[in-house]
Amino acid sequence: MTDRLMKLLKTNARLSNAEIAVMLGATEKEVADKIAELESAGVIKGYTTVFDEDVVSKDYVRAVIELKVTPKAQVGYDAIARHIAQYTEVENIYLVSGGYDLSITLRCHSLKEVSDYVAQRLATIDGVVSTTTHFFLQKYKESGIMLISEEADERVMQ
């Protein structure tokens, strides 16, 4: 039940417990208990909405920043990541393998804001060796949800 419940919530967090119960062949109480359990175990971290903001405004810019850092002896990557995570512009931070260390997604109002943020906030952090900025041009899929219009259903009744 857990897998299916998580799958349902992942694509539509607004389903009611009653609706979920019907689809899983469970009782409403079982669903409520399971969700409470997942929340308290820290599996469910929050409920969010996937917007296609482009529809209402183009008034923002998103970028992914590749950050190379030299972790300081005592604090490691976590301290740097924690520091960066405080900023509201930051949507995601991951420690990654490969040619750089931290991958950061930013959401700002303008190109200038992104470059200021990178130059003044990120590049100046002790231990940051280099930054590379990639601006997002087009969104196709986010959090498992397609943002591009679906292809027409060409199936025929027979």
Added chain:
Amino acid sequence: MDYSQIVSKKASGLKPSGIRKYFDIAAKLDNVISLGIGEPDFSTPWTVRREAIKALERGKTIYTANPGLISLRRSISAYTAEKTGVTYDPDGEIIVTVGGSEAIDLTVRTIVEPGDEVIIPEPSFVCYKPIVELTGGIPVIIETKEENSFKLTAQQLKEKITDRTKLLILPYPNNPTGAVMTKRDLEPIAEALKGTDIMVLTDEIYSELTYGQKHFSIISLPGMKERTVYVNGFSKAFAMTGWRLGYMCGPKEVLTHALKIHQFGIMSSPTVSQYAAIEALSSCSEDVANMVSEYDMRRRYLVDAFNRLGLRCFMPEGAFYVFPCIKSTGLSSDAFCEKLLYSKRVAVIPGTAFGDCGEGYVRVSYAYSLKHLKTAVERIAEFLEELKNA
């Protein structure tokens, strides 16, 4: 030219499928939400598509052996043995066909002579009766009932068996009702056939799409392998409708002759599809499980929704259709479907397209996203409300 003299009586006498009409109406209207489709909304698993691409890249574009690639027949043999416990010899007891459709056609044409009776439980898939009629066979219909969960009962079967009965078509898991036959349901059927020369064509194209118990095949019962042609295919389980690939397994003595019809009429099934199908059988169980889990949630959602709307809906255990009863509206199936389509732009199929006893029911497919189903249900709710107030 007087074409009415040219076209054979058998061909001109065939009734077009009752589904076609709705497709034609729906095609002329805008903003139609269809619940009429009988094929998966998923794409074929990627690994299967990749095998097809590989086959093309390697230039595998020639005919295969008439009964199909031996490697695919071996895979079918192993897969069927795993699912049913029954082993078919890849050399002589398996033919790879152009969909389950061709397998049904071959079986009927190999077995049925003019005047032979073929027992067909209805409601069921639209092709059985016309194919039997084309061979000159006589369809003998058994009307399955909602109170029996649309199962075929041994009692009903015995009542229809005569000394001219040649073949029983066993269409489970069923399109359009979603009914299944369990081991306990099948045992008395097998018992009733014992000692007769009646053959069985079991159409198990939906065998992977069951939601309660695992599917059980009649071939797994003692004495049934020798009197059964087992039909299955790739369309529904692996979302491979357009690949046109299925298969039949059965006694050598029958398939030897079916193979001649296949050879003269078809030559061999699509080669690229055959290479890809080996992959489907060997490594897609997880993809199938994911699709089944998705169908299951939609099934539960729809059954609940129709019951709430006051259209009593039987809980189907297989395939991807629900079959709600619309008698409470006072409309015939046909009128219900037409009004719903014109007034709310929702397409469902009248139960009568699957046999006269489908009157009072409609077939609703859940081979659609949950979002799509929800919108359709909202429109149907409005429709019923307006009917009440009319």
